[in-house]
Amino acid sequence: MTTAPGLLRIRLCFWALAALGFLFPGPCRSQGLSDRWINNARQPWLDNRGKPLDAHGAGLMEFRGVFYLYGEIKEAPTWHLGGQKWESYRVPAGGISCYGSTDLVHWKFRGVALAPVHDPSSDLDTGKVIERPKVVLNPVTGKFVMWMHVDDRTYHEARAGVAVSDRPEGPFHYLGSFRPNGAESRDLTLFQDRDGKAYLVFASENNTTLHIQPLSPDYLRPAPGFQRILIGQKREAPAVFAWAGKYYLITSLCSGWDPNAAAWAVSDRMMGTWKQQGNPCRGKDSAVTYFAQGAFVIPLPGRPGKFLFGADRWNKKDLRDSRYLWLPLDMEASGPVIRYAEHWHPFPPEIMRKTRGGQ
Numbered sequence: 001m002t003t004a005p006g007l008l009r010i011r012l013c014f015w016a017l018a019a020l021g022f023l024f025p026g027p028c029r030s031q032g033l034s035d036r037w038i039n040n041a042r043q044p045w046l047d048n049r050g051k052p053l054d055a056h057g058a059g060l061m062e063f064r065g066v067f068y069l070y071g072e073i074k075e076a077p078t079w080h081l082g083g084q085k086w087e088s089y090r091v092p093a094g095g096i097s098c099y100g101s102t103d104l105v106h107w108k109f110r111g112v113a114l115a116p117v118h119d120p121s122s123d124l125d126t127g128k129v130i131e132r133p134k135v136v137l138n139p140v141t142g143k144f145v146m147w148m149h150v151d152d153r154t155y156h157e158a159r160a161g162v163a164v165s166d167r168p169e170g171p172f173h174y175l176g177s178f179r180p181n182g183a184e185s186r187d188l189t190l191f192q193d194r195d196g197k198a199y200l201v202f203a204s205e206n207n208t209t210l211h212i213q214p215l216s217p218d219y220l221r222p223a224p225g226f227q228r229i230l231i232g233q234k235r236e237a238p239a240v241f242a243w244a245g246k247y248y249l250i251t252s253l254c255s256g257w258d259p260n261a262a263a264w265a266v267s268d269r270m271m272g273t274w275k276q277q278g279n280p281c282r283g284k285d286s287a288v289t290y291f292a293q294g295a296f297v298i299p300l301p302g303r304p305g306k307f308l309f310g311a312d313r314w315n316k317k318d319l320r321d322s323r324y325l326w327l328p329l330d331m332e333a334s335g336p337v338i339r340y341a342e343h344w345h346p347f348p349p350e351i352m353r354k355t356r357g358g359q
């Protein structure tokens, strides 16, 4: 096919303008369809409707070139529950939201993936706690499986809930909850290995010790056997990823909604011996994870050794106004390194053009 010189000039002009726009984003707009970056300084982040992203304690999954973000819906005013051991600021459980994106920057609201109910006998009652949803696709059943932390408002039930859906955006059908091996399960994550096995990693034993629990082939139940790791180290907010034949785990310390130092651990196998290492964060405010707490780590497709670390900046007195902090995580010789970036793009322009629909 030949291109008329006029048309060629228009096309060149278009790409030049697009590249300029990529390098120099416009001033003072909230993230959303109008921004070209993950912008940690400029919040709230807006979705395609112009509404703030409502996806706290999130999980992120890629399916057929689309990233799906699942998070806690926090819509109502925060209230304080007295006489508790844990940080006792609470917000009604709003269920789980779902957003879709091809570039991790522009997010389209895909609906409420798991709706809460008004029924005190249900785990999903608005008066309870639904936190840290994580979703993976089960290769055997073809169903999307969501695990989440469900609890009563005092955080004493400490259970892992599970739901399934035929479509990534839901609606998910809630199946019930477990205490895997009879053990308490609070902050959790879900990790799917390349061999198709999936694992729940959760804070247990009064939040002093993490457990790793293999799941059944359909991912809907705990399978026999479990592993206690980082025993007595009081770690929570787990996020697991794999790189170059090893497994990595980023966690926070337990200090309720208040930020603290993250740490990384490494193991040769999911069910192996995990060795706690140092803080992956560098520079100013690294001792408090730049005022955030981790939620997930995902590999950036097409960028070997590059990951996205997603975290929450909790506003405990007004939880619905909590913000996000998404940073690049790079695998370096010393291990995972997270550096603060006010704004950044997960994909260089050539990767965007070649593999992510050209945005």
Ligand code: GAL
Pocket (backbone or CB within 6 Å): 057, 086, 087, 088, 131, 132, 187, 236, 237, 254, 255, 256, 257, 293
């Ligand atoms: C945090 C936990 C959050 C939430 C909060 C409640 O430590 O990571 O997901 O459960 O405690 O105080």
